[in-house]
Amino acid sequence: MEAISIGLLGLGTVGSGVVKIIENHQDKLMHQVGCPVKVKKILVKDLNKERAVKIDNEKLTTDPDEILYDPEIDVIIEVMGGMKETKNYMIKALRNRKHIVTANKDLMAVHGSELLTIASENECDLFYEASVAGGIPILRSLVDGLASDRITKMMGIVNGTTNFILTKMSKHGSAYEEVLKEAQELGYAEADPTSDVEGLDAARKMAILATLGFSMKIDLDDVKVEGITRITEEDLRYGRQLGYTMKLIGIAHREGEKVDVSVQPTLLADTHPLASVQDEFNAVYVYGEAVGETMFYGPGAGSLPTATAVVSDLVGVLKNMRLGVTGKNAVTPQYKKQLKEPSEIYSKYFLRLHVRDEVGVFANITSIFSEHRVSFEKILQMPLKEKEYAEIVLVTHQASLQDYEEILVKLRDLQAVKTIESSYRVEGSANV
Ligand SMILES: NC(=O)C1=CN([C@@H]2O[C@H](COP(=O)(O)OP(=O)(O)OC[C@H]3O[C@@H](n4cnc5c(N)ncnc54)[C@H](OP(=O)(O)O)[C@@H]3O)[C@@H](O)[C@H]2O)C=CC1
């Protein structure tokens, strides 16, 4: 039986995992797709670089056209990352009737619908399971496993690097810079880790999840984003003291026809199942009207876990080729996008303030919250080293984003408030 030839764009962390899985699981692939699968050519930047996998040097090239225009190559695996140049390669490949498997969330979050349209016009498959939550088959679960349900909420830890950093900082008191370096060395971080730590990588994944889960085209700009760079040791300590764990959480919520999508550092009640997701692991909670609660857990980054999702997508393409149904799988969004107003988005909040330690200040602060009908779940007041100031830490009950933002403005205007040290979303109720 003739082998299927594939081309790879990229041979870094994920690409080398893909080569290893294709080589080591050849018998499984043969069994599933009925023929051998071979990697014919691989695009790299540097031909002389040492590789994490043994590879015949003749297979490497720096000329993309050797892959994009090779008539023997049926499927291209894009694991090089990047945007503009990569998008052009993908469009060329699709127009040359080559199916694509990609791990590139940057591209899929921004240009996914355009690329999927070009793919279906050319009767090609374009699969991207590895782009969200690495090795967890979450996209397939939303599109196939939960196809009959109406999804109302998705909540998850979808960035391995930041979860790794927050775990090490919270559990071992490690320094931020040191752990970020470790995450880079382990291959979890993006080429530019700013997108991990500033929450953009997670926002891209939430845009993809929301688009598929709600069948509504959610753009990256629709996702409210905040990263982990402003989290301090004090915040982690207070969080622990109050029974919470700090996580970078993505939430996509639908109420009626309206949705909101956000990625923010969040204090999760220690009892919440997502609070125990450690290191580079990811987890996504999916709530469906009929199914109820489901949770998907697994490695969100790293070479072999991510490559597993890529090669499983490859198997999907090869099965579709055999059945002659390529390019027929993509489902276009069913609903028109409707985003919630800030007055319709509700959460609990943690707030840490430095205030003048004077009679009446506490009452002034609480009255601002009362004006907006926001009450407190917890309040602590502690003396500070500077004797004339005190630290107030509070957790509110549910408040609308609009009320909370107006409260923050009023607090900033209050003379007795020296600084708003930090403010985080809170999920769940702590037992402490
Ligand atoms: N790492 C992870 O855990 C995960 C990564 N992803 C996504 O997978 C993709 C790849 O990530 P990863 O493997 O970590 O990245 P790496 O930086 O480890 O690898 C990138 C590879 O692409 C090659 N490359 C990059 N730019 C070019 C170019 N302009 N021309 C030719 N070759 C190029 C590099 O060549 P050379 O080796 O010669 O420098 C390298 O082999 C990204 O989109 C990433 O977001 C998705 C899920 C998890």
Ligand SMILES: N[C@@H](CC=O)C(=O)O
């Ligand atoms: N940098 C990403 C890699 C996987 O998508 C992460 O840390 O999750």
Ligand code: NA
């Ligand atoms: Na996945």
